[in-house]
Amino acid sequence: MNFLVDRNLIVNELLGGYGTPMFSNYGSFSAEYLRVLDVIETFQFRYNPSFAENIISDELMQKEQKKLMVYGIMKMNQ
Known part of the structure; x- marks a missing residue:
């Protein structure tokens, strides 16, 4: 969701x-901000809706495949 918000x-x-x-949730005026700043910056959250769509689609496909395997259904997703 972080890539969907401009x-x-x-x-x-x-x-x-x-x-x-x-x-x-840690703003620049928070006492914990300097502690978590490096971690936050490693994620490089930037507005990128196409990247977000790819991530969401991939995750949904994986969940759907797992669900199909649990129920024993051997059919490909379309």
Whole structure:
């Protein structure tokens, strides 16, 4: 879901530019922010709806295949 949210659009259009994009529940004024900053930056969350669609589609296909295997149905997903 982090790749589906255009945080810059929210800040610029909804907040009129009065804000900063947040990528976690720890804001820049939080006492824990400096501790988790490196971890947050490793994820490189950026608005990318096509990447998000690929991730979601892949996960749903894997879940569907597992469900089909559990019920013993031997048919390919279309």
